[in-house]
Amino acid sequence: MATGRTHRPATRSRGIPEATVARLPLYLRALTALSERSVPTVSSEELATAAGVNSAKLRKDFSYLGSYGTRGVGYDVEYLVYQISRELGLTQDWPVVIVGIGNLGAALANYGGFASRGFRVAALIDADPAMAGKPVAGLPVRHTDELEAIISDNGVSIGVIATPAGAAQQVCDRLVTAGVTSILNFAPTVLSVPEGVDVRKVDLSIELQILAFHEQRKAGEETAAASAATAGATPVPPRVARAAGGGRKGPDGDVPAVMPA
Amino acid sequence: MATGRTHRPATRSRGIPEATVARLPLYLRALTALSERSVPTVSSEELATAAGVNSAKLRKDFSYLGSYGTRGVGYDVEYLVYQISRELGLTQDWPVVIVGIGNLGAALANYGGFASRGFRVAALIDADPAMAGKPVAGLPVRHTDELEAIISDNGVSIGVIATPAGAAQQVCDRLVTAGVTSILNFAPTVLSVPEGVDVRKVDLSIELQILAFHEQRKAGEETAAASAATAGATPVPPRVARAAGGGRKGPDGDVPAVMPA
DNA sequence: TTTTGTGAATGGCTTCACAGCG
DNA sequence: CGCTGTGAAGCCATTCACAAAA
Numbered sequence: 001m002a003t004g005r006t007h008r009p010a011t012r013s014r015g016i017p018e019a020t021v022a023r024l025p026l027y028l029r030a031l032t033a034l035s036e037r038s039v040p041t042v043s044s045e046e047l048a049t050a051a052g053v054n055s056a057k058l059r060k061d062f063s064y065l066g067s068y069g070t071r072g073v074g075y076d077v078e079y080l081v082y083q084i085s086r087e088l089g090l091t092q093d094w095p096v097v098i099v100g101i102g103n104l105g106a107a108l109a110n111y112g113g114f115a116s117r118g119f120r121v122a123a124l125i126d127a128d129p130a131m132a133g134k135p136v137a138g139l140p141v142r143h144t145d146e147l148e149a150i151i152s153d154n155g156v157s158i159g160v161i162a163t164p165a166g167a168a169q170q171v172c173d174r175l176v177t178a179g180v181t182s183i184l185n186f187a188p189t190v191l192s193v194p195e196g197v198d199v200r201k202v203d204l205s206i207e208l209q210i211l212a213f214h215e216q217r218k219a220g221e222e223t224a225a226a227s228a229a230t231a232g233a234t235p236v237p238p239r240v241a242r243a244a245g246g247g248r249k250g251p252d253g254d255v256p257a258v259m260p261a
Numbered sequence: 262m263a264t265g266r267t268h269r270p271a272t273r274s275r276g277i278p279e280a281t282v283a284r285l286p287l288y289l290r291a292l293t294a295l296s297e298r299s300v301p302t303v304s305s306e307e308l309a310t311a312a313g314v315n316s317a318k319l320r321k322d323f324s325y326l327g328s329y330g331t332r333g334v335g336y337d338v339e340y341l342v343y344q345i346s347r348e349l350g351l352t353q354d355w356p357v358v359i360v361g362i363g364n365l366g367a368a369l370a371n372y373g374g375f376a377s378r379g380f381r382v383a384a385l386i387d388a389d390p391a392m393a394g395k396p397v398a399g400l401p402v403r404h405t406d407e408l409e410a411i412i413s414d415n416g417v418s419i420g421v422i423a424t425p426a427g428a429a430q431q432v433c434d435r436l437v438t439a440g441v442t443s444i445l446n447f448a449p450t451v452l453s454v455p456e457g458v459d460v461r462k463v464d465l466s467i468e469l470q471i472l473a474f475h476e477q478r479k480a481g482e483e484t485a486a487a488s489a490a491t492a493g494a495t496p497v498p499p500r501v502a503r504a505a506g507g508g509r510k511g512p513d514g515d516v517p518a519v520m521p522a
Numbered sequence: 523t524t525t526t527g528t529g530a531a532t533g534g535c536t537t538c539a540c541a542g543c544g
Numbered sequence: 545c546g547c548t549g550t551g552a553a554g555c556c557a558t559t560c561a562c563a564a565a566a
Contacts, residue, residue, distance in 0.1 A: 017556075017557070018556090018557095019556080019557060019558090020557090021471060021474050022467075022471055024470070024474070025464070025466070025467040025470040025471065026451075026467070028470075029449060030451075043524090043525065043526090044525075044526070045525085050451070051451065052451035054558085054559080056558075056559055056560070056561095057557090057558065057559080059525090059526065059527065059528085060527085060528075060557090060558080060559090062526090062527085063526090063527055063528065067526080067527065069525080069526050069527080070525085070526075070565090070566070071524075071525050071526045071527080071564075071565045071566050072523075072524045072525050072526075072565075072566045073524080073525070073526090073566075074524095074525070074526085075526090087474070088470050088473055088474045088477075089473040089474055089476060089477030090470065090473060092473075092477065094469075094473055094476070096469070102368075103364075103367055103368035103371045103372075104368040104372070106364060106368070107363075107364035107365040107367070107368040108465065110364045111364075111365070111465055111466070113449060113464075113465060113466035114465075114466055114469065117466055117469070117470060118473070119466070119469055119473075157476055157480075158469065158472055158473070158476060160469075181476065181479060182472040182473075182475065182476045183472075184468050184469060184472060188290060188374060190287075190291075190311070190312065190313035196479070198472055198475050198476070200468050200471060200472055202463060202465070202468055203286070203374075204369065204372055204374060204375075204463070205286070205372070205374035205375055205378055205380070206283075206286040206287070207445050207461050207463055208355075208357070208375065208378070208380055208419065208421075208445060209285070209286040209289075209349050209351065209378060210282055210283055210286070210461060211419055211443040211444075211445060211459055211461055212349055212350040212351060212353075212355055212379070212380075212419070212443075213282050213285070213348070213349045213350055214443065214459050215350060215355070215418055215419060215442065215443045215459070216349075216350030216353070218442060218457070219418075278534075278535070279534090279535095280534080280535060280536090281535090304546090304547065304548090305547075305548070306547085315536085315537080317536075317537055317538070317539095318535090318536065318537080320547090320548065320549065320550085321535090321536080321537090321549085321550075323548090323549085324548090324549055324550065328548080328549070330547080330548050330549080331543090331544070331547085331548080332542075332543045332544050332546075332547050332548045332549080333543075333544045333545075333546045333547050333548080334544075334546085334547070334548090335546095335547070335548085336548090
């Protein structure tokens with residue numbers, strides 16, 4: 001429906017696998033902690049434990065960046081911190097805007113993890129005129145009308161969307177038109193963006209749903225048919241146009257196989 | 262160091278691939294939207310577009326759940342909503358606790374996406390005595406002392422950690438001891454948990470760092486050596502015990518290759 | 523001897539392409 | 545004839561295991 005490709009075009013980033021890129025911030029965090037304790041060197045085994053991965057994976061990841069270790073010794077902490085920071089682009093200054101200053105937007109504005117990694121909150125933007133001028137996390141909230149000006153004045157290329165779902169696509173379009181090319185989306189919607197724009201999505205309820213899936217599996221081993229037992233407000237299992245017999249059935253045998261009346 | 266396995270033991274969930282499980286909530290959201298518009302059936306192509314994936318993947322995902330479609334027609338929206346909800350365990354009621362009622366914790370407590378999907382916030386818990394009793398999102402904040410009692414009184418099996426990093430492991434240990442077996446962690450730390458406990462991690466700054474990586478790649482095509490140009494407060498590139506020559510170099514040729522003095 | 527760096531083996535996920543069913 | 549369901553192929557990521565370097 002919208003413009004061409006959607007949702008992470010996965011631009012095969014020159015050589016470094018996407019999975020490795022996603023782990024670099026993890027390594028960086030562990031290394032920073034070591035650096036603060038003035039630990040000079042670290043082995044792949046130790047660092048892997050601290051980052052919560054296994055050491056073979058870590059060494060392979062680092063091998064994509066270059067040979068930065070010393071055999072028989074390990075990795076120089078400071079040097080690795082620098083190399084990974086540079087690889088991630090954190091030696092630069094990245095101005096970001098946060099759009100949608102509700103509970104979540106305010107939490108993001110106050111989050112210390114941004115500033116400490118080269119991300120500078122250039123502006124907070126909200127559509128509510130009553131919010132305009134009110135200080136949040138030490139910054140005055142600006143009105144949406146100013147969005148385009150703020151983006152171009154500050155050379156912002158990364159935008160964070162924390163609006164309600166209904167407003168997200170519209171905000172996204174304006175951000176992109178104004179020159180933003182990377183978007184972190186907290187709104188529960190799939191955003192359409194033109195080629196060349198990266199979108200990453202964080203969805204709080206999706207994570208919980210994944211946990212619930214596994215949780216259910218754990219419980220399923222004890223209580224036999226626990227499905228409809230616990231709830232007090234489960235809606236009626238909908239009947240549906242669905243033929244009996246034929247293909248494979250649901251994996252657990254307890255498919256209702258409801259027939260139309 | 263800590264107890265046995267760490268960070269997502271990836272319990273090969275009987276039949277359904279992890280990647281598929283992670284997409285089910287996405288499909289569910291798209292289907293719910295269709296359901297609200299009273300759309301009776303949907304093709305894999307349409308639904309895939311709405312969910313931001315490609316249609317072959319969607320069909321393969323659904324094939325793990327069973328044959329719920331009708332050839333030549335598509336999928337019955339209501340029926341699929343029910344099947345996916347059931348598969349994810351959302352037909353049950355899941356009481357959750359949120360520990361750490363700072364900015365983020367409050368945002369989570371107010372987030373509507375939980376309640377609408379079977380997750381009921383059973384309690385908000387904070388270590389600050391000054392917070393105790395104060396209402397947040399309509400619930401009184403309880404003190405950490407009551408944590409164990411709250412968990413067992415409400416049969417809570419899912420916990421959300423939104424504390425500062427320093428407190429996270431301790432809170433995690435107490436949650437696990439009290440009976441929680443699934444944890445959603447917003448604190449920027451790797452949590453150690455015993456076998457059988459699932460942990461999922463949401464890290465706001467990691468997502469931004471991944472975006473910065475790609476952003477840097479985009480910019481790199483235009484401005485040649487942009488690395489140290491923009492910043493005004495970049496710390497000194499650390500010198501380090503690193504021999505010249507030998508192995509492969511960094512992928513972009515501009516490795517400083519600093520020598521010890 | 524210790525620990526890295528990496529080919530080779532393995533396993534999982536995605537995509538293709540089409541048989542089969544309605 | 546349209547669209548699902550799915551083997552088969554291809555791709556990407558993880559893990560193994562060891563040669564090479566310090």
